[in-house]
Amino acid sequence: MFSKSTEYALRAVVYLAKNSSEEERIGIKTIARDLGFPESYLGKVLQHLVRKNIIFSSKGPTGGFYAIPETLNISLLDIIDANEGLSFFKRCGLGLVECDDEKPCPIHDEYHVFRDGLYKSLSEKKVKDVLEDLESGIAFISFNEGVI
Template identity: 45%
Template sequence: MFSKTCEYAIRALIYIAQKSKDGSRIGIKDIASGIDSPEYFIAKILQELSRKDFVQSAKGPNGGFYMDETNLTLSVADIVREMDGDKLFSGCGLGLKECSEECPCPIHNDFKGIRQEIQDMLERFKINMFVEDLDLKMTFLKR
């Protein structure tokens, strides 16, 4: 459903939120290991997310990535839009360029409801909502 880049971005932001809640900062190696991602790939993703203020970073010996209060209220939908665009929430279920109410594809009417349910769910889930479940080991980012 999401691109690999988007998957890693979501997992990394959740992981950083969990690990930095005590004020600490998390390095690339720990993040890559914690979410089972290639280090070079997650570094590139986090650099972009940092530039766009989805995550904070600090350089130096005590540097790394961390989340502030604003970052913690980001929804999964916000991350998806940033990484993959709006296609999941507005695109055709068959991938057609021209699909609308006036010129629907064969699955248009059923898919628009599913698409809306996915968008609503991803809007509802905020980064900070995942931290407690991870701490309690009720959910996982890596198995």
């Protein structure tokens, strides 16, 4: 449903929120290894998140990527938005240009329930909620090395 870039971004932000801080930056090599993502491509995704102020970075020795306390209050929807925009949540399920509540397509109502519900969930779900779920054992993200 979401692009690879978005999947990488979502999981990397959670990873950084859990494992990094301004004092404990993590290099792209480590992140890519831990998450099992292609290093260079993930680098681009993270650079993009930096430009959007969702995560941060610094160069040079002891440099790397990191999250700050405010990152915990970012919603999953914000991360999706930063990567591929929110057109998914606006487009008709059948791809019709002219489709709205006035002139609904044949699956308009059902699709809206799905799409809007997901939108709400993702906008309410903050990074800190995800961390809480992971720590309390309600949710899981299985990785190569079980780092998260």
